Amino acid sequence: MNEPRITIYTPDSLIINPLRMVREMLRDLIASRELAWRLTVRDISAQYRQTFLGFFWAIILPLANTLVWIFLSRSGVVNVSDTILPYPVYVFTGTMLWAILMDALNAPLQMISASKSMLAKINFPREALIVAGIYQTMVNAMIKVALLLAALLAMGIYPDWNVLLFPIGLFSLILAGTVIGLALAPVGLLYADVGKAIPLLMQFLMYLTPVVFAMPKEGLPATVFQLNPLTPLILTARDWLTGLVPEYLGYFVVVNVVAFVLLLVFWVVFRLAMPILIERMGS
Amino acid sequence: MGDTLIKVEGLSKKFCRNLKKSMWYGMQDIGSELLGRRHGADGVLRPDEFWAIRDISFELKRGECLGLIGHNGAGKTTLLRMLNGLIRPDLGRIEMHGRVGALIALGAGFNPILTGRENIYVNAAVLGMSKHHVDSKLDEIIDFAEIRDFIDAPVQTYSSGMNVRLGFAIAAVLIEPDILFLDEVLAVGDVSFAIKCLNAVRKMTNKSAVVFVSHNMQQISRFCTRVMVMNHGSVLLDSPNTADGIDQYYGLIQHKCVTSGNGGAEILDVELLVNNRDAGSQEPTLPHGAELGVRIRLRINNGRSGANMNVNIVDAAMNQIVTMPMYNSEGQLNLFPPGVLEVRVPVGVIELASGKYSITIGVVDSDTKAVLTRVQGLSPFRIISDQVHWGMVVRHVVPQNVEILTSP
Numbered sequence: 266m267n268e269p270r271i272t273i274y275t276p277d278s279l280i281i282n283p284l285r286m287v288r289e290m291l292r293d294l295i296a297s298r299e300l301a302w303r304l305t306v307r308d309i310s311a312q313y314r315q316t317f318l319g320f321f322w323a324i325i326l327p328l329a330n331t332l333v334w335i336f337l338s339r340s341g342v343v344n345v346s347d348t349i350l351p352y353p354v355y356v357f358t359g360t361m362l363w364a365i366l367m368d369a370l371n372a373p374l375q376m377i378s379a380s381k382s383m384l385a386k387i388n389f390p391r392e393a394l395i396v397a398g399i400y401q402t403m404v405n406a407m408i409k410v411a412l413l414l415a416a417l418l419a420m421g422i423y424p425d426w427n428v429l430l431f432p433i434g435l436f437s438l439i440l441a442g443t444v445i446g447l448a449l450a451p452v453g454l455l456y457a458d459v460g461k462a463i464p465l466l467m468q469f470l471m472y473l474t475p476v477v478f479a480m481p482k483e484g485l486p487a488t489v490f491q492l493n494p495l496t497p498l499i500l501t502a503r504d505w506l507t508g509l510v511p512e513y514l515g516y517f518v519v520v521n522v523v524a525f526v527l528l529l530v531f532w533v534v535f536r537l538a539m540p541i542l543i544e545r546m547g548s
Numbered sequence: 549m550g551d552t553l554i555k556v557e558g559l560s561k562k563f564c565r566n567l568k569k570s571m572w573y574g575m576q577d578i579g580s581e582l583l584g585r586r587h588g589a590d591g592v593l594r595p596d597e598f599w600a601i602r603d604i605s606f607e608l609k610r611g612e613c614l615g616l617i618g619h620n621g622a623g624k625t626t627l628l629r630m631l632n633g634l635i636r637p638d639l640g641r642i643e644m645h646g647r648v649g650a651l652i653a654l655g656a657g658f659n660p661i662l663t664g665r666e667n668i669y670v671n672a673a674v675l676g677m678s679k680h681h682v683d684s685k686l687d688e689i690i691d692f693a694e695i696r697d698f699i700d701a702p703v704q705t706y707s708s709g710m711n712v713r714l715g716f717a718i719a720a721v722l723i724e725p726d727i728l729f730l731d732e733v734l735a736v737g738d739v740s741f742a743i744k745c746l747n748a749v750r751k752m753t754n755k756s757a758v759v760f761v762s763h764n765m766q767q768i769s770r771f772c773t774r775v776m777v778m779n780h781g782s783v784l785l786d787s788p789n790t791a792d793g794i795d796q797y798y799g800l801i802q803h804k805c806v807t808s809g810n811g812g813a814e815i816l817d818v819e820l821l822v823n824n825r826d827a828g829s830q831e832p833t834l835p836h837g838a839e840l841g842v843r844i845r846l847r848i849n850n851g852r853s854g855a856n857m858n859v860n861i862v863d864a865a866m867n868q869i870v871t872m873p874m875y876n877s878e879g880q881l882n883l884f885p886p887g888v889l890e891v892r893v894p895v896g897v898i899e900l901a902s903g904k905y906s907i908t909i910g911v912v913d914s915d916t917k918a919v920l921t922r923v924q925g926l927s928p929f930r931i932i933s934d935q936v937h938w939g940m941v942v943r944h945v946v947p948q949n950v951e952i953l954t955s956p
Contacts, residue, residue: 387650
């Protein structure tokens with residue numbers, strides 16, 4: 266064995282010693298890789314072993330959503346302005362990408378809540394839960410993307426070389442979702458209100474993002490759509506996938522840089538908050 | 549060997565009684581943590597808060613085993629959770645040297661859908677073990693848990709005994725800690741498995757500093773080189789003499805006097821007689837092997853039929869250890885006539901394991917068998933013994949005619 270490890274616990278805030286904190290964060294992140302992978306394998310195999318339809322569940326929700334919107338626009342109940350892509354393609358790619366974002370967003374709170382009893386009794390790197398959530402989102406995203414590609418080809422949309430850039434779009438969606446989810450998790454663990462409010466708010470946010478609606482051309486809606494940081498993520502990912510030229514590449518890069526910085530910030534918040542939350546959650 | 553592995557100084561922790569406030573304080577604590585302020589409002593009690601742990605200090609060396617005893621809610625588990633780094637102290641300091649392991653929450657992270665084998669890997673990962681390490685110990689784990697035939701069946705098909713056996717086996721085989729925490733884990737499985745667990749734990753305890761929480765005083769006295777009696781978050785006694793600590797703990801146990809029945813009889817007074825002398829004091833301490841008698845004064849007023857009576861000795865966990873139905877010389881249940889009576893019950897030589905006991909008296913109508921009165925928690929007394937033995941009744945025997953058949 267190497268140098269005996271010294272562990273010290275005091276009431277002092279961990280943030281007053283940033284160097285030590287960063288060292289511990291990296292140490293825990295490295296230590297959590299194996300556990301995160303195990304948790305992912307556990308959850309995914311358990312998830313699909315107990316279902317009849319299996320992997321189909323990863324895509325059934327966006328699929329249903331797509332059908333609803335195609336029906337609404339065909340029947341004229343909702344008037345959707347013209348899109349460059351055929352509307353079914355537009356809506357299907359949009360809802361699929363949005364579903365990936367939502368998966369990533371829900372993962373942190375979901376993973377932590379599901380592991381409450383473990384958190385209350387065992388000291389393991391808490392980062393593992395977040396990483397496992399990201400892994401799971403990615404696995405489910407793969408399934409969605411595979412189906413999406415198949416559907417695109419079937420509908421006569423042939424992606425060009427830009428499709429090789431699509432993984433970047435995918436990662437930025439997962440990054441953005443994880444950042445939001447990680448930010449909400451500490452409060453969400455104490456107050457159940459957060460968990461209840463998320464679906465509502467995200468539904469609303471979806472209508473302000475070019476998921477099922479096309480980008481409005483003018484007026485207040487146009488401004489809102491353009492400012493919405495999720496807009497460039499959805500649009501760019503969709504453009505790369507369907508062989509169009511992305512329009513919002515600049516904003517896309519900005520959003521990603523900001524999201525990455527926020528990820529580090531909320532990681533610190535999460536670490537500092539966890540012992541306090543565990544104390545308040547009880548066992 | 550002999551190096552100090554745990555150093556705890558002035559440790560305190562507060563909890564909140566009110567859920568809404570507790571949630572709000574949690575938010576405040578996160579806020580102050582981010583601003584770099586000290587945790588938990590700098591050791592000041594906020595409304596509805598109380599000290600769950602108050603000013604605890606101790607040191608523990610390698611090879612020592614500290615037994616934590618006290619009532620539920622005395623702060624044992626909270627102390628353990630702080631040592632384990634799950635929650636942060638509000639005051640004080642904890643310093644630990646070496647690898648920390650815990651036998652708590654056995655089988656954490658088990659997923660019922662997955663097989664035993666898959667769950668071994670999940671649980672081991674939670675404990676921080678690499679796949680490589682588990683691979684090399686897999687057979688040992690399966691054999692320890694005695695579930696080879698079921699290892700590829702989903703854990704949800706396991707009996708609860710198999711579940712804890714697997715959980716214990718994973719932890720016991722894999723971890724090699726310098727510091728070990730045990731919280732009521734030795735009560736797993738059947739007797740033969742429990743013995744296996746005890747041996748496994750003893751092997752670990754020899755090499756490490758151990759903090760051991762249990763309500764089982766026999767385990768405490770077997771394992772611990774030191775006991776700490778906790779009450780309301782403070783340390784009442786920290787002593788290398790485990791018998792002292794256990795006696796102190798028994799002193800804390802209240803045998804509540806509870807009366808039930810239809811009121812057809814009334815226990816007026818109960819006195820203990822030790823070696824034919826009045827035991828007198830509030831809570832007498834009896835040496836093992838003392839002669840015990842009970843003098844009961846009671847009133848029976850159920851009209852004409854009279855009553856039967858029995859006297860029981862009950863332990864701290866309210867288990868009825870000895871029951872003494874009263875017979876007459878003809879071998880029939882003795883009939884006590886109505887009126888105010890004084891009865892002397894010769895209990896005889898007390899051969900109970902050390903612990904705290906009290907008397908329960910039941911008076912039953914001899915015709916209808918209706919319970920006239922039943923009073924528990926009377927005349928609590930303690931049995932002390934230098935030696936600790938397993939078993940409710942401890943009878944010292946002297947072997948006779950020891951013959952040496954072959955010499956080594």
